[in-house]
Amino acid sequence: MDPVPALLAMTYRALGDQFHDRLRQIGLEPLRPAHGYVFRFLKERRATTVDIGAHLGVTKQAAAKIVAELDEWGYVLREPHPTDRRAQYVALTTKGRDYLKLADNLWADLEGEMAEAIGAATLDTVKQGLTAYLRHVHGDDQPGLRPVW
Amino acid sequence: MDPVPALLAMTYRALGDQFHDRLRQIGLEPLRPAHGYVFRFLKERRATTVDIGAHLGVTKQAAAKIVAELDEWGYVLREPHPTDRRAQYVALTTKGRDYLKLADNLWADLEGEMAEAIGAATLDTVKQGLTAYLRHVHGDDQPGLRPVW
DNA sequence: AAGGTTGGTCAACCCAGTTGACTACTTTGG
DNA sequence: CCAAAGTAGTCAACTGGGTTGACCAACCTT
Numbered sequence: 046m047d048p049v050p051a052l053l054a055m056t057y058r059a060l061g062d063q064f065h066d067r068l069r070q071i072g073l074e075p076l077r078p079a080h081g082y083v084f085r086f087l088k089e090r091r092a093t094t095v096d097i098g099a100h101l102g103v104t105k106q107a108a109a110k111i112v113a114e115l116d117e118w119g120y121v122l123r124e125p126h127p128t129d130r131r132a133q134y135v136a137l138t139t140k141g142r143d144y145l146k147l148a149d150n151l152w153a154d155l156e157g158e159m160a161e162a163i164g165a166a167t168l169d170t171v172k173q174g175l176t177a178y179l180r181h182v183h184g185d186d187q188p189g190l191r192p193v194w
Numbered sequence: 195m196d197p198v199p200a201l202l203a204m205t206y207r208a209l210g211d212q213f214h215d216r217l218r219q220i221g222l223e224p225l226r227p228a229h230g231y232v233f234r235f236l237k238e239r240r241a242t243t244v245d246i247g248a249h250l251g252v253t254k255q256a257a258a259k260i261v262a263e264l265d266e267w268g269y270v271l272r273e274p275h276p277t278d279r280r281a282q283y284v285a286l287t288t289k290g291r292d293y294l295k296l297a298d299n300l301w302a303d304l305e306g307e308m309a310e311a312i313g314a315a316t317l318d319t320v321k322q323g324l325t326a327y328l329r330h331v332h333g334d335d336q337p338g339l340r341p342v343w
Numbered sequence: 344a345a346g347g348t349t350g351g352t353c354a355a356c357c358c359a360g361t362t363g364a365c366t367a368c369t370t371t372g373g
Numbered sequence: 374c375c376a377a378a379g380t381a382g383t384c385a386a387c388t389g390g391g392t393t394g395a396c397c398a399a400c401c402t403t
Binding site: 055056060135168 | 195197199200201202203205208209212223227231292308311313319328
């Protein structure tokens with residue numbers, strides 16, 4: 046059996062490749078994983094570029110580039126921060142929310158197919174197990190989610 | 195609960211970071227994951243640079259760079275291919291095998307700690323589940339193991 | 344009001360990958 | 374048998390997504 050990290054990497058890639066293919070079939074712009082993570086992050090909270098960088102585990106400069114792209118493409122917009130005149134909140138546009146919704150459906154499809162392939166109970170154990178391990182390692186302050194290859 | 199790809203990515207990173215830290219504590223050269231995957235690949239078979247590239251899921255040029263580094267650092271050497279005068283077999287040196295052995299021990303430690311944290315049975319299910327999914331997606335011809343972020 | 348901290352931007356750089364072109368050798372099939 | 378197609382490896386130029394460092398303006402102390 047392959048070692049755990051290889052299993053994780055290969056599964057990640059397998060899922061990502063399928064996701065990417067289906068997005069392309071639909072004809073959507075080929076956003077990268079980091080963009081999706083930003084969407085999901087912004088869905089639940091208001092955030093500055095610095096927050097986004099911390100969430101992704103990259104520098105604020107790198108985060109700024111990503112935000113600039115998303116802005117240019119119309120997925121997010123910047124609005125002034127209510128109390129701090131240096132800062133800007135980054136917010137999803139309708140286009141951004143639509144994209145996220147579609148992507149979430151795609152992910153749900155893929156996860157459903159995974160459940161079908163290996164059994165819903167097994168998939169559930171996988172998710173529980175990984176979640177528990179992350180809690181074990183990091184406690185409550187989860188780090189950025191960008192893997193480092 | 196986080197979506198599956200995020201769980202995979204975060205777990206991969208968590209394991210990788212710990213591995214990297216421990217290697218550094220021991221004082222070993224900071225090889226990158228790709229190097230490790232090459233070691234593991236070469237442990238079991240003779241391979242050319244092209245083979246290695248295919249295994250990693252990168253171009254032969256990228257693979258050549260990795261092999262050149264490993265050669266320079268003394269972990270592998272190149273020997274002439276017995277029948278094809280264009281090709282070279284890449285082989286682990288003793289230094290390479292020692293490194294691999296040490297790294298394998300480290301990985302085993304980490305996997306052991308993971309088993310302790312989430313339960314051996316759960317870990318086993320995780321591994322079985324991911325393996326089964328990969329078989330489901332790819333059949334028998336597994337692709338390169340490099341994730342694409 | 345002074346000094347340290349923080350959000351954001353600009354610019355230069357890094358590095359691991361890519362594409363493309365090429366040589367030398369091997370394989371194929373008419 | 375030989376010409377054409379294919380393959381191993383190398384060189385060079387480029388790309389993209391990150392980094393570090395310097396900076397300004399606003400903010401937060403004290």
